[in-house]
Amino acid sequence: MRQKNGDIILGGLFSLHDTVVEPSLSFTSTPTPTQCTRFNFRTFRWMQTMIFAIEEINRDGSLLPNITLGYKIYDSCSTPHQALKAAMELMGSVNGSVAEGDMQGKGSCRGTVPVVIGDGGSTQSLVVARFLGVFHVPQVSYFSSCACLSDKNEYPAFLRTMPSDFFQVDALVQLVKHFGWTWVGVIAGDDAYGRGGANIFADEVIKFGACIAFHEIIPKNRAQTAISSIVSMIHSSGARVILVFAVEQDTAALFDEALRVGLTGIQWLASEAWITAPVLSTPKKYHRILQGSMGFAIRRAHIPALQDFLLRLHPASPDTLEDPFLIPFWEEVFQCSVDVQAQHQEHSVGGKPPCTGAEELGSVENIFSDVSQLRISYNVYKAVYAIVYALKAMRSCEKGKGPFPLQACPDADNIQPWQLLHYIKQVKYLNSFGDEIKFDENGDPAAMYDLINWQLRPNGEIEFVTIGKFDETTVGKQKLQIQEQNIVWNGNRTNVPLSVCSSICPPGTRKAIRPNFPICCHDCVVCTAGEISNQTDAIDCFRCLPEFWSNAERTACVPKQVEFLSFSDTMGITLMAISLIGSFCTCVVVFIFSYHRTTPIVRANNSELSFLLLFSLTLCFLCSLTFIGQPSEWSCMLRHTAFGITFVLCISCILGKTIVVLMAFKAKLPGSNVMRWFGPVQQKTIITFCTLVQIIICIVWLVVAPPTPRQLMPRESAIVILLCDEGSRIAFALVLGYIGLLACLCLLLAFLARKLPDNFNEARLITFSMLIFCAVWVAFIPAYISSPGKYSTVTEVFAILASSYGLLGCIFAPKCYIILLRPEKNTKKHLLSKAVTDQF
Template identity: 40%
Template sequence: MEMIKHYQHFLAFQFAVDEINKDPHLLPNITLGYQLLNNFHESILAVESSLIWLSGKGRTIPNYSCDRQQKSVAVIGGLAASLSIPFAKVLELYKIPQVSYGPFDPILSDKIKLPYVYQSANRDTTLHVAMVQLMLHFGWTWVGLILSDDIRGENFFRDVKEEMAKNGVCVAIKEIVPQNLLYKFDKEAKLLSRILVSSSKVIFIYGDTNSLRELFPTMNYFPLYGKLLVTTSSWDFAVHSSTETNENFRGTIIFSRFKPEVPGFTDFLKSVNPIKNPEDIFLKTFWETAFICKLSEKRPGDMTFLACPKYYSLSDVGPEILDMVMSELSFNVYSAVYVVARALHEILQTQSKEISEFGAIPEISWKLHHFLKCINPVSNISDETCGDRSRMAIETYDILNFNYIPGRMDTLVKVGKVTPELPNGQGFRINEEDIEWPEDFAQTPSSVCSVSCVPGFRKTARENEPICCFDCTPCPDGKISNQTDAEGCLKCSEDQFPSRERDRCLSKKVIFLAFEEPLGMTLTCTAVCFCFLTALVLGVFVKHRDTPIVKANNRGLSYTLLISLTLCFLCSLLFIGRPTTATCLLRQTTFAIVFTGSIASILAKTITVVLAFKATKPGNNLRRYLGSTASFSLIFTCILVQMCLCGIWLGTYPPFLEMDIHSEPGYIVIQCNEGSILAFYCALGYMGFLALGSFTAAFLARNLPDIFNEAKYLTFSMLVFCSVWISFLPTYQSTKGKAMVAVEVFSILTSSVGILTCIFAPKCYVILLRADRNTLEILKSKANSGGLRCSQPT
């Protein structure tokens, strides 16, 4: 089977010779001929073939040629270094050039040991990059490697491992295929068993047909089920396999160096026929083997094979035997023939004056070396670098897929193309829809050591394991990862916050205690309602200002207190809505001054009640303090002190507008920073001091036997006020954001409502519902029964 598969090499050779002989410009007046020798991949036969070729017809006598008319100038051959080197040792004696057409081998490029050996194949300098690009495209980060046991395998492993490390791809398993006849079946089985049990699903195989030949026999018994094979066209597995075993290679991905299309080759193959060339014994053997028939006449009774029909053509042969498209190795043969022809052309051009006749050509063999160095084996044109391969053409590889369909022909389908030297993967193209994966895979195979970490997680390396093996750890609070297999987590900006999945940053919503939201609307409505209620109470007191109960409770202070409470309800609206610099400066100071006026009015009321009782005693000089002047002076003084405190506050460290990004996750709270907390608590503490003084005085005067005594109501109002603001302090400290603002607004409203209810509700009840009790006669009768006089000024 191996000889049959390689027969295309000879056909490519023959096609190139025919083309050159028909070209009137390349070698005019010269006809190329050739001699074909088969070494059956044996180095001993290679040496023997070289001696036969050198000796000519007759007996093989080293260093002696019996055919003086022989005009051989070069040798094209050597599918592998193991065959080229023995051949070259004999040819070196005569300085005859040898052009090897096998895969590029660094051993053959050693010009010190092998000065007269040339290679028509280019060096695969970027093959490892192309393979790694394939790994990255499909996300294969955990792959196995099977390498040939030679310098090519060592160099490839060094290059591909370095490229894999740069791109985060790891070697799951590495196996070397030895090249020796002592390699036993059990060792092969152990090698394949290690590959089968490995966790890698994708196996990359590097080597040529000759270096990997020991791998085939065992693979027929131990197919690599559950593995996808990726290799190069240098390894022609169909050479050692049969139609039945080809199924083991179904879905294999093959990298083949891109080669220009050779026009006319397919037509040439169709024209080849042993009937036209009866002297070609190789073609006869191939024809009978390929078509399973006999070209010669059968002997009587011989029914082994039928006679070959005359209409048979090579186009009828399956691709597993002969492909109608020129293979990579056949193209190397084709190029090698042209390399020699170009070199001969250069000699004829430069030395035409020295050559008088064609008979001098046998002496030209040693002159070919200079020109062979200067011929590019791919383009077949003269190269000024003259042997310097530093300026090689850009390498391009076709990506092929081996399709196997039982009962039909096997085919290689081109599914992609890659030019590794182009940056950023621009040269990689592949059509996944055209790929037929192995039957063990229902979809694109996955070959990873660890499942990829989804966004929201980061990779955490496992101790003493490759970087491809890791655990997925959730991102900590405040951080996100927005890509797969993130190495670390990113912190969101100040105006953003992580999503619940921690895979992206979301813009924070700007919030504040708005009028439109339910809480803000409730507080606003409450403040407005009680503001109108307070104004209504003030209207009732003004309308009934001449009634005894209004006059008895010092109507001037009552008016002042009601106006102050109205302003208290209104000042709570400064805390609701989008804060501005102006509202931040005004709301706390306005609240402090207005509430100080309310508490000062209550204090003045309390002191008036106490003084009114004391002033009823004969000879007491306190009566002069019962007038409105003294009361309003007290209120003004208290307010003036609070205004001084607020002035110092605004002049040193005033409140300011700020964005709170930490209080409520996912939100930016627009709020007012109080600036100086000390100044804020001083203003609040001053009001507390006044309230405590009012509460104390009212509490002590609550049982005075005066019919006009409202000390009980004042006591309750201050008790409510103090309770509210004592509860406010810890609550205010423990809340943040707009809840803190709501707490303060609630405290303002509650304390104001408490004062309004405790002081004015009983009076309004009497004024509006019990007018019969709001007369001077009733009050005097109560006063007489109490043994007291009504002497309190109005």
């Protein structure tokens, strides 16, 4: 214990040692006292800062005139039970025990320590705060940041100059969100500080859509197997950004294992417990993996004259006898043994050379004398002054205007801890560094952090570069402000590291969640045809409007390709060529028949009907051209009516020829004068009447519901189909049905006359031609119905051409063959002999 008497004694708790060696319990003898080991230079500086502040206040005398402050400082050895033991000793330091009345509500403490500064670790403070809270003894911590300590129901007397982890976590979450990291690992120390902060961080990160890759705990015994398992988890997780929320001792154990296995390429996020810890930044062995680390640290300040105060220490000074911690500190710094009085011999380390007495702290550089990063030390400084301002307010109370029942003022000569607690909660002042010091209703200060980036200097040392800040008190602006251009990331890179479970889905794809994986883990699925996504990480693809289709990249909707039977595509060119060839062949036949019009084979069976049939066949071939090209109102009306009328004209001519053949045989029978009813005039009348019926049907069709161009925009197709809608399906069926009726009638008559002694067997030729005609159009109906898009038009054109070629070939090809190649058969003698032969 380090102590100094005064009118008012301030208690202090500092973890001057990092670990405790537990004695072996044999249960056969009294166990030896616990021994604290691993002296912490950084914490020793914090303790000296408390002493410095107290002496500064005593020298000034303006805050507490005629009052001298003293202190009692204990080492809590970084363990809860040592901290509790030290707190109990502080409370019972004068009268030997805690007064019985202290167990009741507002009890008073008859000891001389009305307030305690400390402890550093949250785990120790939890134990101490629960104990001191029973007696309403105010406790002002300088480094305990666990959010759980803000619960005034559990810890009514706890205050702190260290911001709550709730605000630090808020800053860390905003940092993760700012850089777009969605796959973050979390490692926590096995204490209230680590577990509490890491749990809040995990909960808050998930709220904005990011995921926790893993959540591991560093055990307090720092077992090799457990830490090795954590490092293996880092390897397998794929996370490139990892938050370590732990005290510096636990963090050092983790990084030792990371160095051993060669873990690199990780962007470490630090909690304020180790972001400025020299135990990690000073040894160069950590620089390779920690360079570029980033985290939030509490605001720092430069405390004038503090360094001179620290460097004044020496074992030969009068303070040596009052400070039991100075000897082990000195021996640890200079690795020598101080030859002092016998009561201090136990602090000497065997095997160390004796100190010469010429050692000076100014000649060495260590954590203790480094005042460039006064952050926790500044918190200690603020804690002392906050208590002093509370004491000043107590002593300034005017009678009859006090804050207590009956407007009573506190007794300044007999300070009650619960009264001092009231005044500490009300503290509000602006210190010499320009910072406003006050506590909120939870005993927490305003949260202000510096964003620290570890950057490697050319000389190989780590520099803590402030690259931003987080101010919880900011109103109307962003709480987090970052100078990204000043950041150096792990691996000495300047580009922001990527830490995602799955790669970013580019435009044209959507995210598909992997089963049994966190929401951040997904596959990128290409949008289906007709759907697009025009942003990264799209959750869903959007379907294009009916007249649009997705482009090849699936990033934009473009107008659908218009499809119709065109003169420019292969199918259209082919059909057009076949149509023109057919019409040319028909014209050739016309020319042949015209040239040989006086020959018997041409004159037989009414040559006028033959020429009219050839003319109608030419129209049939040419009407197929109206089906090719972009549909319009006129082309749609023309194609169907032209098709219906020309084919009826053609079939009517064939029907006339068939009737002539059949009636010619009847006319040869004795006493028959039937031919006078089927002469040329009657034949033309039959053709005209049959054609006129079709013309009337087509006129009614065009008047009532004409064919019109129509667009088909199927959802699952990239094309807009332009076609001609029939308008009236009944009219279209009547047109086809009438053609079919005439064709069937013609086929029937031709079939009946197939064996008659007709010249050149024309009845048989007509029978074959009508069989082909009917077969083509019977096959056309199902093919037309089932053909998609422009292929329905192609089917109709093909049926027109096939039936036209069938009629041309079956009826006129044999006659052209005889005219051109067998002229000897194209004689009247041959016709007469053939007719006689056929009769027998």
